[in-house]
Amino acid sequence: MITAKPATAHTSTLRLAGSLAVAGLLSGLILVWAYLATAPRIEQNHREALAAAVTRVLPGTVRIEPTLTSTDDGQVVFAGRDAAGNLVGYAIPADGPGYMDRVSLLFGYDPARQRIIGMEVLDSRETPGLGDRIATDPHFRANFTELAVDPRIVPVKRGDKTAAHEVDCITGATISSEAVVAILNRGLQRWRAEIDATISTGGSP
């Protein structure tokens, strides 16, 4: 550490405060400008990412409407409608503990047939090459294109799937696969009653 030169020892408090204030002001101006310049684009990226995820879990969707909003954590369930305006299903966000850390999913639920019709991993830190295959493994993902939810979704060893409510796990990533199933069950338990209520009162707004 180099000691201050004698001359600077007398720098007035006013000058110190002044230079800090000027620095803060300039930085604030630059930040506001950068924020305003990039915000629309960032906003659009978020919207596109969300729309893409909803379209993937609800195949055939062209219009997306926010339908239910949780009062305690602000999560939103979206309704997806096809070109003719018919309800494809609901895109439900859900999360829970995985192998390494929290896993967040979005899944598509068709209330008319009581089936899950799509699942997308939004965010996870599962082991690369093992657990993270819950997002990419085609065989595992195929479980969720036509999955019955009653009595409840059950994970089974790979190749043992016989019933419509069973999920073939990934070999070498059993815990992550089971975590996905647990998260789906939790998500359904949380939203199903509300979704059914929405439908019986004459569809979404």
Added chain:
Amino acid sequence: MATGDRRYARVEFSKGLWRENPVFVAVLGLCPSMAVTNTLTNALVMGGATAFVLIGSSLLVSLLRRVVPRPVRISIYIIVIATYVTVVDFLLAAYMPVAHKQLGAFISLIVVNCLILGRQEAFASRQPVGLALADAAGMGGGFALALCMIGAIREILGMGSLLGVPLLGDNFEPWAIMVLPPGGVLTLAGLLVLFAWVRQRN
């Protein structure tokens, strides 16, 4: 710029790349970077963002070196650095959303990279703009280069690919540990030994 100055600038630039490489020689600025060097792509973005912040801050700090009162200089450097980092964060979120999501909070953590504040205090705050820029470019480049080396090694061994392109074929069993956190320090430790060995032989 006189010929002599230009030669100095070249010296200041090249020292960061090799002789005083911030990662392999000084072991600086690793905290916010180790966790995200598991692929070459991530390392490139992280190294590039860090170099950009370093060069930008050095330019500004060197320009203002006669105006900034010494007692508050550190606070002002931090304000400058934090401003650059926030701007980089916004730019990445707007134009490289995928990379931004991958790196998450680690982009913001560039602000506490000791390398950047260290260069301001040790070099940019007392040297003319040309030399400060050369130093920052060399150090930033050396840092990015080191991250890319680590990222490339980890991606090739851990996933059998480079920049997402499969390299080693289907028969290669990826060493999952390399893309996991321990792989980062393991690679770094190996490279440090290698560098020490090369220097010792010279």
Added chain:
Amino acid sequence: MDDLLFIFASASVINNFTLAYFLGLCPFLGVTGRIDTALRLGLATIFVMMITALASWCLNTWVLPHAPYLRLISFIVVIASTVQFVEMAIRKLSPALFRALGIFLPLITTNCAILGLALFATNRGYGLVQGLVFAFGAGVGFTLALLIMAGIREESELAGVPALVRGAAMSFFIAAILSMAFMGFAGLFHGS
């Protein structure tokens, strides 16, 4: 409750700040050589982390919704000044505690793990209680890593290690092995 337990376990061991994110490596590699120093530094860090969690929650709730672009700057400024304020308060109120923690407090402010804590808690949308539990977990995890490292270092000082590997390289090798060991905690909440 399950949720809080998971946050705690995740922050302290499964995703240990030092051994999984490599935040706070500088004190981890530089300061630790003696167990009692490591313990005090760890306790001071837990303390600062809790205060940071409180401060960042206040900022997130009252200030940042109006000015999201000030997040990073305000975190840094508020963390640094809060810690300094707390340092002064401790010195006045409890000289004994100050002697135990005192010299480490300013050092901790520059620890990347502190800013990392505030940023992670914000990104994950933690509330006040969750944030405090997260901070406590992260601090405990940091202390644990620091203690283990200090213990190993005390022993390895006397070990016959080739000169080439001594110093930073050896610390990183040790960190890598510890990091692998901590991976064993993954899946702790399987089936809950």
